[in-house]
Amino acid sequence: MENFKSFHGTITMINDFWTNASGEGLGCYKLISVQNEYGDLVNFVVSPSTYFVDHVTLSVGDRVTGFYDGNAPVPLIFPPQYRALVMARDTSYQNVKVDYFNSQLVSSDNTLKLNIGPYTQILLENNQLFTNNPTNRNLIVVYGPTTRSIPAQTTPYKIIVMC
Known part of the structure; x- marks a missing residue:
């Protein structure tokens, strides 16, 4: 059973993410960096299977919440890097x-x-x-x-x- 966790903040950077040394899949995966109000930084790996609430297109400066599986293995690097399962742009009404x-x-x-x-x-x-x-x-x-x-x-x- 997945243990859903979330991280909330502002997108500071969006880049292409390489999935292997040959560059296969380049452009299909994105690395989205999110910083919260305390200065904590998290990188989300966004794949073609990541669900975007309301099918929005995100950009730098958007306030977002990224959801990931807290039980999934993660590389021991800084900033932490999680595989995004769901991404949501924050709105005042939902x-x-x-x-x-x-x-x-x-x-x-x-x-x-x-x-x-x-x-x-x-x-x-x-x-x-x-x-x-x-x-x-x-x-x-x-x-x-x-x-x-x-x-x-x-x-x-x-x-x-x-x-």
Whole structure:
């Protein structure tokens, strides 16, 4: 099971990333450097399979959150370098959470409970409708306001099922 972690900050650099010495795949992979408000720096390796929330194109100066698997091996270098699973551009009207949601649609860290409403879109990563139950799955959740309860509750705008 993936252990989703995130890092939030401002993009300081976007470069091509070489996947091997022959240059194969050059241009298909990007290295996105993100710096938070404390000056901490993280490099995200973005592959063709990285999911971009709302299918946005990122640029230097954008405020973003990158999600990665906290259990995946990483090279012992500075700054840390993680394989980005999901990238989201920060906006003032929506939040994004990537996590495993159980049969009650509560996140694995017990901080968010989903209440699916009649206007909640439930999609696959390829933007097609998901017609089954989204419980007990890894989900990308796009949502707005929450309650002040524990766990916080929300009716999401959109749920993307990670198959």
